[in-house]
Amino acid sequence: MAVRSKTTQRGEEMRALIFDAAEEMFLAKGFDTATQREIAEAAGIEQGLLTYYFKTKKELFEKALERRLQATFNLQHAALQTLLKKTGGKPVVEDVLQAYSNPVLNAVLKGDRGILFAVQLTQIRLPSNTDSELLTAAEALYAPLRKAFVDALVAALPHASRKRLDMGFDAFEAIYFALFTDRRGGIDMPLWQSTPASRKFIVNFGAAGIRGMATPR
């Protein structure tokens, strides 16, 4: 058992080493141009060892992105759990939205490399079939986090229909993601920077929208 656990640990360290090198290469050269050989070189390992861990470039990209997304989602999940504990399961809407947006925005402002990679990796142009598979994988990772946040909105506004809160959370997410992509379907978004003022703004705007929509008109 001790031996097996050591092997697993070595495998995880090797994966982390490869991921770090892969991120640098994908971000510097794009998905199409980066090669497995270059990534192996950057990681200081043989290419055969790299393909032992990740058969294809696509698989490597997918797993590298998943590592960063999962770390990001974990931060958000932890912030929500802290909030729910503090409020005895009865949070207010603004605090729920803040638990979602603050961990990520704080990390961005502090220049956290992991978060920056997660954001940048989601922006990399991929061949469209890879892109849609990746979306499906990211969606599966994201689903439990999303459910936990909508549950918290239901706890905050128990008289509202879950469906409307779900749509309201979607709308909030759209604003939140616009902070990172800095685009509106091809149009630049100059006002949206990750400043403390805009962070507060999206939370208050989102909460006003969600409260306003909580009951049908």
Place this chain on the structure above:
Amino acid sequence: MAVRSKTTQRGEEMRALIFDAAEEMFLAKGFDTATQREIAEAAGIEQGLLTYYFKTKKELFEKALERRLQATFNLQHAALQTLLKKTGGKPVVEDVLQAYSNPVLNAVLKGDRGILFAVQLTQIRLPSNTDSELLTAAEALYAPLRKAFVDALVAALPHASRKRLDMGFDAFEAIYFALFTDRRGGIDMPLWQSTPASRKFIVNFGAAGIRGMATPR
């Protein structure tokens, strides 16, 4: 003069013919793969004539997209002018947002090819330098429309600061564009379809957000 005007008219007809063929090719094959030769063939003209009108593939793509964007912006502008006339320059927030979103969503629901092209063309993957130049060009086209809508929000909520209404409109746009891109920074957005219910939802959510944010807290 008559001759010159006839020449101008022929030039415009030729441009429209080329744009139609270019749109089909770009949408079918992507920017990188579509060639000027294929576009000329699809338009039924010599390649020399095509390059007489549009020197580069990039220029052709840019102008083709601009034609569709401008047509879209004109619809939105006309809806706003109608609203302002009807309300004597004192619209309510919901109606302003509807004047922005309804013309486009109606056209999408009716299957209007022009609007569908505008939406799809903004989603085409471009080499990143072309992409950023295109953004700048689209931004310049869009700026007067955006200003007219923020002006209308100022008229609807005269006690609110323009800056906050501007940010509120940004947030509304983020939700609105999410309807078309069907994505949230890499995450799928299953609830957002262009149904009458979701159209009403984004307008009411946006109006609640804007009203809630109209005065600082």
